[in-house]
Amino acid sequence: xxxxxxxxxVIYTFHEAQLKILLTERNEYPYKGWWALPGFYxxxxxxxxxxxxxxxxxxxxxxxxxxxxxxxxxxVKRHPEGRILTVAYVALVRYDNVKNKVKPVTSYMKQAKxxxxxxxxxxxxxxxxxxxxxxxxxxxxxxxSLAPFExxxxxxxxxxxxxxxxxxxxxxxxxxxxxxxxxxxxxLKELDEFQTxxxxxxxxxxxxxxxxxxxxxx
Amino acid sequence: xxxxxxxxxVIYTFHEAQLKILLTERNEYPYKGWWALPGFYxxxxxxxxxxxxxxxxxxxxxxxxxxxxxxxxxxVKRHPEGRILTVAYVALVRYDNVKNKVKPVTSYMKQAKxxxxxxxxxxxxxxxxxxxxxxxxxxxxxxxSLAPFExxxxxxxxxxxxxxxxxxxxxxxxxxxxxxxxxxxxxLKELDEFQTxxxxxxxxxxxxxxxxxxxxxx
DNA sequence: ACAAAAGTGTTTAGTCTACACCCATGC
DNA sequence: GCATGGGTGTAGACTAAACACTTTTGT
Numbered sequence: 001x002x003x004x005x006x007x008x009x010v011i012y013t014f015h016e017a018q019l020k021i022l023l024t025e026r027n028e029y030p031y032k033g034w035w036a037l038p039g040f041y042x043x044x045x046x047x048x049x050x051x052x053x054x055x056x057x058x059x060x061x062x063x064x065x066x067x068x069x070x071x072x073x074x075x076v077k078r079h080p081e082g083r084i085l086t087v088a089y090v091a092l093v094r095y096d097n098v099k100n101k102v103k104p105v106t107s108y109m110k111q112a113k114x115x116x117x118x119x120x121x122x123x124x125x126x127x128x129x130x131x132x133x134x135x136x137x138x139x140x141x142x143x144x145s146l147a148p149f150e151x152x153x154x155x156x157x158x159x160x161x162x163x164x165x166x167x168x169x170x171x172x173x174x175x176x177x178x179x180x181x182x183x184x185x186x187x188l189k190e191l192d193e194f195q196t197x198x199x200x201x202x203x204x205x206x207x208x209x210x211x212x213x214x215x216x217x218x
Numbered sequence: 219x220x221x222x223x224x225x226x227x228v229i230y231t232f233h234e235a236q237l238k239i240l241l242t243e244r245n246e247y248p249y250k251g252w253w254a255l256p257g258f259y260x261x262x263x264x265x266x267x268x269x270x271x272x273x274x275x276x277x278x279x280x281x282x283x284x285x286x287x288x289x290x291x292x293x294v295k296r297h298p299e300g301r302i303l304t305v306a307y308v309a310l311v312r313y314d315n316v317k318n319k320v321k322p323v324t325s326y327m328k329q330a331k332x333x334x335x336x337x338x339x340x341x342x343x344x345x346x347x348x349x350x351x352x353x354x355x356x357x358x359x360x361x362x363s364l365a366p367f368e369x370x371x372x373x374x375x376x377x378x379x380x381x382x383x384x385x386x387x388x389x390x391x392x393x394x395x396x397x398x399x400x401x402x403x404x405x406l407k408e409l410d411e412f413q414t415x416x417x418x419x420x421x422x423x424x425x426x427x428x429x430x431x432x433x434x435x436x
Numbered sequence: 437a438c439a440a441a442a443g444t445g446t447t448t449a450g451t452c453t454a455c456a457c458c459c460a461t462g463c
Numbered sequence: 464g465c466a467t468g469g470g471t472g473t474a475g476a477c478t479a480a481a482c483a484c485t486t487t488t489g490t
Contacts, residue, residue: 003292003303004219044301048292072290072305074221074266083262085221085303087290159441176444177480184478200440201487377468394471395453402451418467419460 005085007051008039008127010070010134011060013114014151014160015095019167020114021131022059022102023121027110030080031124037131038112039086052089059112061101066092066150070134078126088130090138092150117167139168144217149208157195157203158182187213223303225269226257226345228288228352229278231332232369232378233313237385238332239349240277240320241339245328248298249342255349256330257304270307277330279319284310284368288352296344306348308356310368335385357386362435367426375413375421376400405431 011022023035038059042051049067057063067089074085102112115121117135120128141147148164162178182188189209194202229240241253256277260269267285275281285307292303320330333339335353338346359365366382380396400406407427412420 001222002300003221003223005221005223005292005303042292045294047294048290069289071287072266072303074223074260074305076263076265082220085223085290085305087292087303157442174481175442176482179443180445181479198441199489201442201489203442375469392454393469394455397470398472399452416468417462419462419469421469 002044003085004041005087006039006041007048007055008037008086008088008130009052009056009059009091010037010088010131011056011091011093012138012151013093013095013098014164014167015099015114017160017163017167018116018118019151019164020095020116021120022112023115023123024059024109024112026108026124028108034124035113035115035121036124037088037127038109040108048087052091056089056091056093059102060091060093060098062093062097066146070130070137073126073130075126086125088134090134092147094151094153096153135168142168146208146213155191155193155205155207157205158188159203161188161206185216187216220262221303222259223305224257224259225266225273226255226304226306226348227270227274227277227309228255228306228349229274229309229311230356230369231311231313231316232382232385233317233332235378235381235385236334236336237369237382238334239338240330241333241341242277242327242330244326244342246326252342253331253333253339254342255306255345256327258326266305270309274307274309274311277320278309278311278316280311280315284364288348288355291344291348293344304343304348306352308352310365312369312371314371353386360386364426364431373409373411373423373425375423376406377421379406379424403434405434 009022013020013022022038024038026032026034026036038055040051040055042048046054052067053063053065056065056067068091070088070090072085072087074083076083078084078086102114117131120131123131138147142165148161151164152160158179159175161182162173162175165178166172187209188206191205191207193205195205196202227240231238231240240256242256244250244252244254256273258269258273260266264272270285271281271283274283274285286309288306288308290303290305292301294301296302296304320332335349338349341349356365360383366379369382370378376397379400380391380393383396384390405427406424409423409425411423413423414420
């Protein structure tokens with residue numbers, strides 16, 4: 001008897017100075033009408049990483065996104081039909097790449113919507129707990145992973161970069177100290193381009209210097 | 219159709235200045251005669267945390283040990299009979315508590331034995347990969363978790379404490395700097411007791427000051 | 437001219453690193 | 464008395480934190 005299980009995706013993005021998670025409104029028993037993480041059964045011969053890619057693609061229209069396993073959840077009572085184990089994954093996407101693509105893809109869900117991590121609706125199953133754990137893990141990774149860059153557009157301002165940190169840490173940071181620190185890290189490349197369309201002084205744009213980042217972490 | 223899956227335990231201890239992992243010699247198809255992590259199927263109505271406790275108890279004779287989920291492994295080809303998902307857990311135990319208790323408990327295993335993490339035999343399934351991941355994770359947790367204290371006896375010398383760090387980090391540390399650092403942390407309580415049975419100057423014993431440790435991490 | 441956010445340095449306190457010798461004990 | 468690990472301090476480099484004003488741009 002082989003394993004029968006699901007995967008669920010916690011898909012993050014950064015928009016309007018907030019971290020947001022993609023939720024879908026279920027259109028099927030159980031928890032019909034409730035909001036839930038995008039997720040589904042893994043096929044018999046499908047690697048679970050592929051299942052996650054498939055599901056996140058169906059929900060965001062994006063391939064090749066940053067994915068990482070979070071944990072398995074297998075509470076005997078987590079599913080009303082009996083124990084169904086789920087493996088949760090975290091995905092990070094850029095809002096620009098995704099903003100007009102999010103839509104319900106199958107009849108299983110009515111709609112998909114981005115919710116700020118501080119204002120989530122009631123959630124199906126144990127999805128609240130899954131999200132909670134994912135936030136904590138992301139927080140820890142912040143300063144020694146590419147996570148911030150997967151959430152931001154390719155070219156970003158230092159203020160945006162700082163906002164990602166602030167949103168996850170849940171506290172405000174000193175602008176000068178923050179800039180000094182990232183300057184020391186040395187893996188941000190200063191561009192000769194500036195923000196457009198703002199009614200105040202346009203900020204310089206930066207991007208990640210991948211080569212320097214790699215070196216720093218061997 | 220409910221989930222059918224296993225749990226596997228990476229059980230660490232610290233002995234002879236080395237980190238060791240408990241392995242069992244399998245006495246059943248598949249991988250009969252191979253060394254493997256202790257693990258087994260989770261019962262239909264059994265929480266997986268309970269299954270891990272059961273399996274680690276059967277193999278070490280200890281209850282209430284430090285347990286933490288590592289990750290789920292679900293490669294389609296990881297098991298010769300077809301995909302069986304496993305959830306790996308990490309457990310840390312004190313060698314003193316366990317040294318005479320380890321034995322084969324069921325007919326499924328011929329024997330159990332501690333192997334230093336640097337000298338592991340060939341392993342069944344994807345267990346090498348599981349161990350690899352667990353070492354990396356433990357390394358990261360080292361300095362902000364109770365992990366070192368779960369591996370050491372309740373009363374330990376500073377040299378033993380340092381050896382735990384060295385074994386996991388895979389490098390030697392400067393004695394003076396190490397002692398200065400842990401002094402600053404301030405959660406080691408100096409005892410008025412000393413090592414016995416050594417043929418050189420007896421080292422002072424220390425133990426964890428749990429109250430101070432808690433405070434440090436809120 | 438005003439509103440909004442960009443950008444920019446210095447001082448002080450704390451932490452990290454490198455480094456070598458004497459001490460106590462058991463045999 | 465010798466072998467073995469136990470135990471100790473200091474100087475220099477680096478990192479972290481606190482803190483406020485001027486500049487640029489669009490309306």
